[in-house]
Every structure is written in structure tokens, then in C-alpha cells.
Amino acid sequence: xxxxxxxxxxxxxxxxxxxxxxxxxxxxxxxxxxxxxxxxxxxxxxxxxxxxxxxxxxxxxxxxxxxxxxxxxxxxxxxxxxxxxxxxxxxxxxxxxxxxxxxxxxxxxxxxxxxxxxxxxxxxxxxxxxxxxxxxxxxxxxxxxxx
Numbered sequence: 620x621x622x623x624x625x626x627x628x629x630x631x632x633x634x635x636x637x638x639x640x641x642x643x644x645x646x647x648x649x650x651x652x653x654x655x656x657x658x659x660x661x662x663x664x665x666x667x668x669x670x671x672x673x674x675x676x677x678x679x680x681x682x683x684x685x686x687x688x689x690x691x692x693x694x695x696x697x698x699x700x701x702x703x704x705x706x707x708x709x710x711x712x713x714x715x716x717x718x719x720x721x722x723x724x725x726x727x728x729x730x731x732x733x734x735x736x737x738x739x740x741x742x743x744x745x746x747x748x749x750x751x752x753x754x755x756x757x758x759x760x761x762x763x764x765x766x
Contacts (some may be wrong), residue, residue, distance in 0.1 A: 622653060624719075624746055645760065651692065652693070657693070678766065702728055705727065714752060715746055722754060738758040739757055747761070747762070
């Protein structure tokens, strides 16, 4: 199972330097899961990018359409109480920003309850460090990301 955070999704939609890697991760046939947070994070950043580059409206309309398409195959986990309790009880999740802690704790929790290997796919250095610190493997295509 692959746990995606918003950095991978946004790289795929915004055609950044890491876009090709991100699209390869998205094309992986294994089940993909994320926190419900991405349903807010991704559109907010896409709209912000659209506002900053008003000369490129078609690009962002396409990015939002791609996001809507990908949402169909992405399993979103919304059990907030268990994640909140985990973050509060385990200080290893304090090594990063709050949203990254939620992502790392969600992947950790899913591994615990499902008994499956959960690879974290992220281009965010702090989230990657936290994931590794709590014993979660990184997806190989994102493990050496420069961010």
C-alpha cells in the first residue's frame, strides 16, 4: 500500500521538477491511501497557484480535473480521533509540522490496523524524516527527493 501526501499529488499536477516521479508513483497499481487532509490541501494549493499565474488558466483547470479524476482511486482515511490520540501519545510525531504529523500518524495507524506494509510517498523532507523515525519505509521514487 502507498500512502500519498499532498506534495506528491501537487508535483504531478503542477508539472514541477518532480512531476515525472510523482506521476510514476500515481501509476503504481498498488492501493493508494491518504488522510482526508489532501481533499483540502490539494485544491487550496492549486487555487493559490492559479491566482499567482493568471495567464495560465487552462493549466490549472486541467490540474483540478486531474485531481478530481485521481480522487476516485485514492482511499481517504478520516478517522480523526485515533490519529489525534496517536499524535498526542507519541512524541516522535512532534519532529515536523502539524499537518505532516497527521500524515505520518495516519500512515503509521493504517499499518497497525491493517497489518500491511505502508510505504510513504512524499517529497517533504520533514515528513520523510518523521516517517523513517517511526519505522515507516519511504517509497523508492520519493526517498531521495531534494525538498
